[in-house]
Amino acid sequence: xxxxxxxxxxxxxxxxxxxxxxxxxxxxxxxxxxxxxxxxxxxxxxxxxxxxxxxxxxxxxxxxxxxxxxxxxxxxxxxxxxxxxxxxxxxxxxxxxxxxxxxxxxxxxxxxxxxxxxxxxxxxxxxxxxxxxxxxxxxxxxxxxxxxxxxxxxxxxxxxxxxxxxxxxxxxxxxxxxxxxxxxxxxxxxxxxxxx
Numbered sequence: 001x002x003x004x005x006x007x008x009x010x011x012x013x014x015x016x017x018x019x020x021x022x023x024x025x026x027x028x029x030x031x032x033x034x035x036x037x038x039x040x041x042x043x044x045x046x047x048x049x050x051x052x053x054x055x056x057x058x059x060x061x062x063x064x065x066x067x068x069x070x071x072x073x074x075x076x077x078x079x080x081x082x083x084x085x086x087x088x089x090x091x092x093x094x095x096x097x098x099x100x101x102x103x104x105x106x107x108x109x110x111x112x113x114x115x116x117x118x119x120x121x122x123x124x125x126x127x128x129x130x131x132x133x134x135x136x137x138x139x140x141x142x143x144x145x146x147x148x149x150x151x152x153x154x155x156x157x158x159x160x161x162x163x164x165x166x167x168x169x170x171x172x173x174x175x176x177x178x179x180x181x182x183x184x185x186x187x188x189x190x191x192x193x194x195x196x
Contacts, residue, residue, distance in 0.1 A: 005111055011132045014107060018072065018098040019082040026079055029072065029100065032132025036069035038155060039128070040097070040146060041113050041121040045077045045085035049123070049145045054099075055091040056148040068130075069155055074100040075121050076108060113139055125151055127158060156180045 005011060014031040031037055040057055042050040057071055064071050073095075077085075082099035086092045100107070102121065108114035111134075113124040123144065127136035135158045157174035164172035164184065173185040185196070 004109075005134050005137075007134055007137065009134050011110075011128065011134060014110075016074075016100050016102065016107065017079045018100045019079050019086070020098050021083075021086040021093070021095045024083075026083075027098075029098065032128060032130070033070070034130050036067075036130055036155060036159060037128040038064060038069055038071045038151060039107075039111070039126040040071060040073045040151075041108060041111075041124040041126070042073060042075050043115075043118075043120040043123060043142050044075050045081045045092075045099075046089070049143060050075070051089050051091040053123075053146045053148075054095045054097060056146060057097050058095050060148045060152055061096045063152060064155065067156065067159065069159075071097050072100045073097045074102050074107060076102050076105050076114075076119060078103050111137065127151075127155055129158070129162060153178065153180055157184075160184055 011032060016029055017026055018029045019026055040053060042053050044050060054073055057073065061071060079101040082101065086095060102108050105114055105119065108121040111126050113122045115122050122139050123142045124139040125136065125146065126134060129135050136154055157178060161172050161174060166172050169189060171187045171189055173187055175185055
């Protein structure tokens with residue numbers, strides 16, 4: 001179990017403020033929202049690796065949107081810090097990703113990604129299904145930037161599993177090193193035991 005949330009759990013409703021850099025607006029977001037959601041937690045505004053995360057997520061943002069996923073970047077900074085950061089950082093300035101305020105640390109703590117010593121979110125990713133179920137959690141070293149292509153593949157694999165039209169007695173699974181567009185595994189859960 002990670003924090004108070006585990007894989008497969010439905011999240012309680014989350015309400016938070018987000019700064020939308022391209023529109024220069026502050027808006028309230030509510031989750032779950034009947035869409036796939038990628039929550040990209042990062043340690044803080046005005047930092048080094050975090051700006052590269054925002055840049056990489058922005059480059060892939062249209063692919064996520066095209067496939068029915070919304071992407072939010074979250075840190076424990078205030079909404080005003082988010083705005084100030086996008087005004088000073090060349091990478092953050094180009095962001096199409098909304099920057100979510102978790103100033104009270106409740107969202108980070110709920111998902112188990114809060115560094116209690118520093119009060120900052122750990123570098124991590126959470127993927128939620130349209131129903132608000134936790135499908136993926138990854139937490140890693142703060143000095144390691146996000147592999148956005150991997151995040152995209154994980155999202156697309158989870159989406160494929162959810163939408164698969166599997167026959168009775170079969171399951172859809174995504175093999176290691178799967179690439180978007182490849183066929184998943186169609187497993188007969190009785191006949192295929194030990195045969196893969």
